[in-house]
Amino acid sequence: MKKNILSFIILTAVFGLFLIAPSCTKSPVSKAPNRALIITGQNNHNWKGSTPVLKQILENSGLFSVDIAQTPATGKDMSKFKPDFTKYQVVVLDYNGDSWPEETKKGFEAYVSGGGGVVVYHAADNSFPDWKEYNKIIGLGGWGDRNEKDGPYVRWRNDSIVRDTYAGRAGSHGPQHAFQVTIRDTTHPITKGLPKIWMHSQDELYSELRGPAENLTILATAFADTAKKGTGQHEPMLMTVTYGKGRIFHTALGHAGDAPYEAMECVGFIVTTQRGAEWAATGVVTQEIPEVFPTFNVLSKWPLFRTLTLPEILSNLKDYKPGDTRYNLQDLTNYIRANYDGGEKYAKVEKSLLEFLKGTGSVDTKNYILKELSVFGTDQALPILKELLTKEETAEMARYAIERITGQFTN
Numbered sequence: 001m002k003k004n005i006l007s008f009i010i011l012t013a014v015f016g017l018f019l020i021a022p023s024c025t026k027s028p029v030s031k032a033p034n035r036a037l038i039i040t041g042q043n044n045h046n047w048k049g050s051t052p053v054l055k056q057i058l059e060n061s062g063l064f065s066v067d068i069a070q071t072p073a074t075g076k077d078m079s080k081f082k083p084d085f086t087k088y089q090v091v092v093l094d095y096n097g098d099s100w101p102e103e104t105k106k107g108f109e110a111y112v113s114g115g116g117g118v119v120v121y122h123a124a125d126n127s128f129p130d131w132k133e134y135n136k137i138i139g140l141g142g143w144g145d146r147n148e149k150d151g152p153y154v155r156w157r158n159d160s161i162v163r164d165t166y167a168g169r170a171g172s173h174g175p176q177h178a179f180q181v182t183i184r185d186t187t188h189p190i191t192k193g194l195p196k197i198w199m200h201s202q203d204e205l206y207s208e209l210r211g212p213a214e215n216l217t218i219l220a221t222a223f224a225d226t227a228k229k230g231t232g233q234h235e236p237m238l239m240t241v242t243y244g245k246g247r248i249f250h251t252a253l254g255h256a257g258d259a260p261y262e263a264m265e266c267v268g269f270i271v272t273t274q275r276g277a278e279w280a281a282t283g284v285v286t287q288e289i290p291e292v293f294p295t296f297n298v299l300s301k302w303p304l305f306r307t308l309t310l311p312e313i314l315s316n317l318k319d320y321k322p323g324d325t326r327y328n329l330q331d332l333t334n335y336i337r338a339n340y341d342g343g344e345k346y347a348k349v350e351k352s353l354l355e356f357l358k359g360t361g362s363v364d365t366k367n368y369i370l371k372e373l374s375v376f377g378t379d380q381a382l383p384i385l386k387e388l389l390t391k392e393e394t395a396e397m398a399r400y401a402i403e404r405i406t407g408q409f410t411n
Helices: 002-019 047-060 102-113 122-126 132-138 267-282 310-316 327-338 344-358 363-376 379-388 392-406
Strands: 034-040 064-070 090-093 117-121 153-157 160-164 177-183 197-203 216-223 234-243 246-251
Touching: 034 047, 034 267, 047 064, 047 267, 090 267, 102 132, 102 246, 117 122, 117 132, 117 267, 132 234, 132 246, 153 216, 177 234, 197 267, 234 267, 246 267, 310 327, 310 344, 327 344, 327 363, 344 363, 344 379, 363 379, 363 392, 379 392
Parallel strands: 034 064, 034 090, 090 117, 117 246
Antiparallel strands: 153 160, 153 234, 177 197, 177 216, 216 234, 234 246
């Protein structure tokens, strides 16, 4: 519950930016090296939730200041919607709705072909089925009455891209669920260094996307299991497209329904979005991969859409008990490992852990911390550990930690 409240507070504050002006809001971030524009305002998904999250994700990278261009509501006059794309290094599409004015379409095409970057986010690949150049820019699309006339299905089969040209609808997904993402291009700047297979949080697994698929590179796929009403195919999740001089990063991940936004909280989604946006904007990726990136069987989340601080992690664990989600425990382990330097950095972490052990937090969390201290603890922890020896509920783990730290084992 505490996570949800914090997420709501942040999203409410960010969403307040929409109230500044009906069509475009300015970011307070002024020192970032790149400018990004998010196009939003209509969608069959919850754009009022997803757009502030995308803004926060990009700005948290430290690489982008983000403006928002909001279209009129569905069915309203679109004639004055004319963003100046040329001011930006990357345009992020969080839009699925009414057609733009022809002048705006032409301006977008010229921007991309001239070298502008684009991020296609989730349901943006549902939009504009009749706009030929848009479909070339996104590479693959779904729904909107798309079918074989719009291009082939694209899958991964026998270690290569396969284009299936048979007739059929474009766009489907089964019930939302967590699934593994498999990196297919390990050398691309966006995916280089990522785990080969990693768990993605509950999401819509987009399938049966089809389109022109010109100059398309599949970076990652997910298996659409028939047990989850999927296609039985390895479907593309992360892609790049080139259009003229423009670079496009297309992510099918990140569904936003009602809060909390499980798919957007996934560290895998956040990091690949940040890296994809940087590549689209600049052609390179300078960001390091965080220690907490999910693995092949372990989910990892940032509920605040950024790496959590140690006080936040410990706050989330204050009332932990067996049966609760173990995400918070994994967050703590990852944080300790990421900050273990054998010096001042870890000393500050250990001090916070010891303060928690002296407090009124969950006994189960305390025993988990004692387990971690048995691996990473120093002599500075011994006075507190000896106090915990006198308490029945922590005595066993405290003794274990003391023995591991001192090297003096008892029978």
